[in-house]
Amino acid sequence: xxxxxxxxxxxxxxxxxxxxxTACLMWFRRDLRAVDNAALSRALLRHKxxxxxxxxxxxxxxxxxxxxxxxAFIHAALQELDxxxxxxxxxxxxxxxxxxxxxxxxxxxxxxxxVYCNRDYEPYARERDAQVAAQLRQQGRELRSxxxxxIFEQDDVVTKQGKPYTVFTPYMRAxxxxxxxxxxxxxxxxxxxxxxxxxxxxxxxxxxxxxFAAAAQQAVRLPTGRTGGKVLLQDFALRIxxxxxxxxxxxxxxxxxxxxxxxxxxxxxxxxxxxxxxxxDEGAASWLNELIWREFYQQLLWHFPxxxxxxxxxxxxxxxxxxxxSWFDAWRQGNTGYPLVDAAMRQLNQxxxxxxxxxxVAASFLVKDLxxxxxxxxxxxxxxxxxxxxxxxxxxxxxAASTGCDAQPYFRIFNPVSQSEKFDPDGxxxxxxxxxxxxxxxxxxHAPWLAKSLPSGFQLGRDYPEPIVEHAIQRELALALFxxx
Numbered sequence: 001x002x003x004x005x006x007x008x009x010x011x012x013x014x015x016x017x018x019x020x021x022t023a024c025l026m027w028f029r030r031d032l033r034a035v036d037n038a039a040l041s042r043a044l045l046r047h048k049x050x051x052x053x054x055x056x057x058x059x060x061x062x063x064x065x066x067x068x069x070x071x072a073f074i075h076a077a078l079q080e081l082d083x084x085x086x087x088x089x090x091x092x093x094x095x096x097x098x099x100x101x102x103x104x105x106x107x108x109x110x111x112x113x114x115v116y117c118n119r120d121y122e123p124y125a126r127e128r129d130a131q132v133a134a135q136l137r138q139q140g141r142e143l144r145s146x147x148x149x150x151i152f153e154q155d156d157v158v159t160k161q162g163k164p165y166t167v168f169t170p171y172m173r174a175x176x177x178x179x180x181x182x183x184x185x186x187x188x189x190x191x192x193x194x195x196x197x198x199x200x201x202x203x204x205x206x207x208x209x210x211x212f213a214a215a216a217q218q219a220v221r222l223p224t225g226r227t228g229g230k231v232l233l234q235d236f237a238l239r240i241x242x243x244x245x246x247x248x249x250x251x252x253x254x255x256x257x258x259x260x261x262x263x264x265x266x267x268x269x270x271x272x273x274x275x276x277x278x279x280x281d282e283g284a285a286s287w288l289n290e291l292i293w294r295e296f297y298q299q300l301l302w303h304f305p306x307x308x309x310x311x312x313x314x315x316x317x318x319x320x321x322x323x324x325x326s327w328f329d330a331w332r333q334g335n336t337g338y339p340l341v342d343a344a345m346r347q348l349n350q351x352x353x354x355x356x357x358x359x360x361v362a363a364s365f366l367v368k369d370l371x372x373x374x375x376x377x378x379x380x381x382x383x384x385x386x387x388x389x390x391x392x393x394x395x396x397x398x399x400a401a402s403t404g405c406d407a408q409p410y411f412r413i414f415n416p417v418s419q420s421e422k423f424d425p426d427g428x429x430x431x432x433x434x435x436x437x438x439x440x441x442x443x444x445x446h447a448p449w450l451a452k453s454l455p456s457g458f459q460l461g462r463d464y465p466e467p468i469v470e471h472a473i474q475r476e477l478a479l480a481l482f483x484x485x
Contacts, residue, residue, distance in 0.1 A: 023049040023196070025107050027099075027117040028092070029125075031148055031265035032077040033226045034084040036186035038146035043116040045190040051110050052085055052092050052195065054078055055099040056210060059124075064212075069352040069386050071207065072216035073224055077266050078204055080225035090195025094204045100128055104135040110196075114141060118148035118265075121298050122390045123305045149262075150269055150295045151175075151183050154302050157295075164303040165296070166312075166405040172292050181277060184270040221351050222260055222386065229261035237275055243283035250344075250355040251428035256287065257353075259387035262294070297395035300405060307394055309375075311403035319481060323372035330468050331366055332380055334434070337467035339445060340420035341365045343433035350433070352386035357423055363400035364414040368478040369469055374401035402482060410482035413475050420446040436464050 024047040026040050032054075034040065043050045056071075064071065082092040095102050107115050115136060120129070133143040147153050157174050158164055165171035207214050223231050236256040239246075246254025261267040269291070276288040304312065311317045330336050334345035344358035354362070359381070366377040378397040382388050398404025402412075424430055427445035431438045437445050439458060444451035448460055449467055460466055 021047055021113045023047055023051065023110060023112045025103070025110060025112040025115045026050050026052045027103055027115055028052065028054045028081070029117060029120055029265075030263065031118045032074070032081050033229075033266050033268065034081060034088075035189065035226075036268040036270060037118070037265075038148040038187050039116040039118045039144075041187035041189060042144070042146055043114075044195075047113070049194055049196050050090070051106075051112065051198070052090060053103070053106060054081075054092060054094050055102055056094065056096045056205075057099055057128075058097050059128075061096075061210070065383070066211065067213045067216045069216055069220050070388065071210065071212050072220050073222070073260060073386060074264060075204070075207055075210075076217065076220070076224035077226070077264060080227060082204060084226065085195055086197070088195050089197060091197040092204070093198040096205060096210060100131040100135070103132050104139060104141075107136060107141055108139055112141065115143050117143065117145050119145045119153065120149075121153070121302045123301075123308060126305075148268070149265060150298055151273060152178065152295055152299070154299065157299065164299060166300070168293065168296050168406045171296050171299075172289065175292050175295065184274045184277065186268070186270060220386065222257065222353070224266075226266045229258070229266040232257050232261065233267055233271060233275065237279065240275065240279050240287055241281050241283040244286035245283070247286070248357045248423050250347075250358055251424055251426070251432075255356060259389075263387050263389045293395075294389075294392060297391040300395060301391040307398065307404070308390065311374075311401075312398055312405045313403050313407070316401075316403040316482070319373075321367075321371050321373045321481075322477075323370045327370040327468055328366075328372055328376060330465070331362075331370060331372075331377075335465050336365070336370075336469075337449070337465040338365065338416040338420075338471075339427075339430045339434055339437055339448070340424060341416050343424075343430045346433040348381070348384050352384060354381075354385065355429075357419075359396060360400050361414055361416060361419050363397055364408075365416055367401040368413040369416070369471055369474040371474065371477060371481065374398065374403060411479060413478060415471060417447045417471070434464070 024043045026043045031037055031039070040050070061071070078092060078094060085091050093106070095106070103115060115132070117129070120126070129143065129145065136143050152175060157171060157178060165174065207216060222228065236258060239253065243254060246252045248254070258267060258272065262269065262272060272291055273288065276284040276291070301307065331341070332345060334342040334349065336342055340358070341362055344354055344362045347358070348354040363374070363377055366372050367374050374397045378393055381393055381397070385393065395404060399407045402408055402410035420430070425442070427440070427442050430445055437448065439455040440448060440451070444454065448454065448464060454460065
């Protein structure tokens, strides 16, 4: 069984090996909160003084557009985190550069015995942390990482043969069997240690000083920071019972909208799981399954990091996707001629969010209708999604493309029209993001090219594109492509 983060266990942890030492450094990454934070709790418990730092990683930032919403979301969360730490006489140093250089340098400058962080399972993060750990060892210091962003990690949930699960349902059953409510207890904020204030010279830079457009802040339509995450969590608590019934309808307020907060750690996974325990019904059980899917993909990425660049299923690694570049352009711009697909892509482009049902529809359309490599779509989502998480994004795309573990079989192909009719029956979502179709009736709006009559003055091909492909034909081509293997 994994270590249970109870208050008693944390305090007993100081008895022998972890005698209280002088100073440490708490390195925040995707855990932007001062409460229920595993690494921060351990750091304060074991050390008399705790310095706190966040590094805007230039290795990541230089690849991002200057109006990236995620930087603005992080920036807002850091402002609130700094305020929270200052309320306890501490504060947050915010640096900009290469963390493999900056973290060891800062640890030496502040005479820290150890650097604390919460584990990150992505390949880049693992390599970065290994480099930091090696440099700290050369200094006689230590990198101490904690489990924080998941309930179960790495090899916590494996088969009886000690192998990772590659099918969700048995993983989910094993996850639930090993789960105990004790695993959701919040990590305490011990009073044994003291937070150290930073110097003013190391305070948070503005978005402009970081090289990003200030307008990106206004582009974030989601409540930000710890406060924003709590507001959304409390709001979802009032709706979670209807989650299973409403989750697939993009025009309905049915989902949690917490994915970005879980991604950047302004809400802890323990808080999320506790909500499903407090409200024991079908809706809560369904949302817990989504949280387990999140951990399923995290452990897959840990065990199979090659999925970042290639299909999990070896038989699909050499597929020659024949789709046209012009089709990809139409897809990403929301101009395919299929209203629900276009509405989904425009929602993504305008807000940095896409409803989960629509992520499946848009992904299936790219791969199975446009016959384009799933990696192109995955990369586009990675660039646009505010809640982008490598494990979930890769897992979701490989599921839709039929190339991943426990993926949708290749012969099951979403029909974009029937998906539209079923999950946006009144066309409310389509009308919001494809306003040029607003005057069409509730039948025609799903497939304008099939309508017997269109509104006066509306011309298909001029006011809205005709379908760039025919679904029935592309479906057969997709079956032939995947069937050849």
